Amino acid sequence: MFDDRSPIYRQIADQIKDDVLRGVLADDQQVMSTTQYAAYYRINPATAAKAFQQLVDEGVIYKRRGVGMFVSAGAQRRLRDRRRERFFGEVLEPMIAEAGTLGIPVADIVARIHQLTSPGDGR
Template sequence: MFDDRSPIYQQIANGIKDEVLSGTLKEDEQIMSTNQYAAFYRINPATAAKGFAQLVDEGVLYKKRGIGMFVSPDARGRLRAQRRERFFADVVDPMLTEARMVGVGVDEIVAYLKDGAR
């Protein structure tokens, strides 16, 4: 599950975000504890806790004292908005810049996308 490209705690956070975005984890659903997560993936509990803490700081998860961690009610919508913004900044804007440099018009791009979507 984990690779060497980024810190494990970051991969944990990104994996949980992906599960929220895909609907695998629902809003207000309880998730595994950090100890359960650490045991399941055979990682240090402190590493799992650091990933969970990041998600709490970002508002993706919230704690119920004495009960556990839960997916925030608005997590999916906020994550979708963030990913959409990043998609346009990281994918669409550079594509449009390249298209302008090589003389491809927006209409041609739209036609190409529509044809490829079939």
């Protein structure tokens, strides 16, 4: 379920963020409670609560007193923007560096990208 190396609360927070990003959790939709998360993953409720606190701090979810946790309006867009920013730095730049080490011309990479994306959805 969890890898035993990074903090569990971070792994849970990342899972919920992924759900928001992919639209599984929509704006203002209620998120499962910390208790439900704790029971489902068999983890200490305090650990689940810590994950939720992080998501509240990041503006991904908000708390309605006495009701539960809900997805913040525009959370999906904000998460996407943030990931897009990081995409070039964290995914593309290391890839180009690696290609340089291996002596793969940039043109080859571009060609492969066209090949992979064109037949699919015709973009």
